[in-house]
Amino acid sequence: MPDIGLEQFLVGGEVDTAVFGLRPDYRVMLLAVDGLVPGASDQASDTLLQAAENAARDSLRDGPVEQLAHVAAWREAYRAFGAKPQRTRNSLEALMRRVDAGLPRVNRLTxxxxxxxxxxxxxxxxxxxxxxxxxxxxxxxxGTEPFDTVADGATVIEHPEPGEVVWCDDTGVTCRRWNWRQARRTQLRDDTTTALFILDALDPLTEHALHTAADDLTTHLMRLGPDVHTARRLITAHTASVEGA
Incomplete structure (x- = not known):
């Protein structure tokens, strides 16, 4: 991260008007955090994952994952810029499809x-x-932006399709197809001490629900070190705000 505060970093975050033209209902909460103490998966993170697995199984009792309201909304968003959601699943759907086998245990932050x-x-x-x-x-x-990923075990540079919705910084793409696949360069690592979390929302997920999710994430992150500091920024088609804690 540049040598600036979390709040100032978030002020520079942007969502292009072309993205809002595609989905005017899109909202994103950017949550930046520093002071994290890295650590392996622990009892608290495992308990949280077990609760998530149980909640997911409950939500899937009445139908398949693609019929869940927010998953269906993201499938529509993917189709709008030419992606095939059956082949490139949004990150929520990808996790939901792993529930039967168990969500991955990576490290306590992830x-x-x-x-x-x-x-x-x-x-x-x-x-x-x-x-x-x-x-x-x-x-x-x-379509010319670099995206570093892995293919057949080797690091390669790919490029998004023209018109694809991507997160990027000054170096290149950090996540393709809105929330499908992250670049290797900015992935969380076992030694990560400062992180950016991106919480995506479309209708019917409400703004209140988005804030509640950010609050819950913040609560859990605060236990990962005695000096954890967070800041958040909500970006919508109409408003933007920055909050520090």
């Missing part, structure tokens, strides 16, 4: 945000803020 994503039924991404260059921006891609 465990927390995956559990909150499932519990609150919204796509939620986590990034290592120290590896950012510039502020996060959500745009419709030109």
């Amino acid at each position: 465990d927390i945000y995956n559990a909150v994503s499932v519990l609150h039924q919204l796509p939620l991404g986590g990034e290592d803020l120290a590896r950012y260059t510039g502020a996060p921006r959500l745009v419709r891609a030109a």
Whole structure:
């Protein structure tokens, strides 16, 4: 992260008007945090993941995952920019489809945000803020932006499709297809101490529900160190605000 405060970093975050033109109902909560003490999965994160698994199973009793309201909304959003949701699933749907086998246990930071994503039924991404260059921006891609990923075990540079919705910074794409796949460069690591979380919402998820999810995530993050500090910014088609804690 640049040598600036979390609040100032978030002020630079942007959602391009072309994205709101695609989905005027889109809202995003950016939550930045520092002071994290890295650690392996622990009893608290495992308990949280178990609660998320149980909640997910309850929600899937009446129908398949693609019929869940917020999953269905994201499938529509993907189709709107030319993606095929059957092949490239939003991060919420991808997690929900792993519930029967058990959600992954990675480290306590990743465990927390995956559990909150499932519990609150919204796509939620986590990034290592120290590896950012510039502020996060959500745009419709030109198609030339670099995206570092892995193919057949080797690191490769790919490029998004023109018009694809992507998160990026000054170096390149940090997440393709809105909330599908993260770049390797900014992925959370076992030594991450400062992070950016991106909470995505479309109708019918309410703004109140989005704030509740951010509050829940913040509560769990605060236990990951004695000096944890957070700041958040809500961006909608009409308003933007920054809050520090």
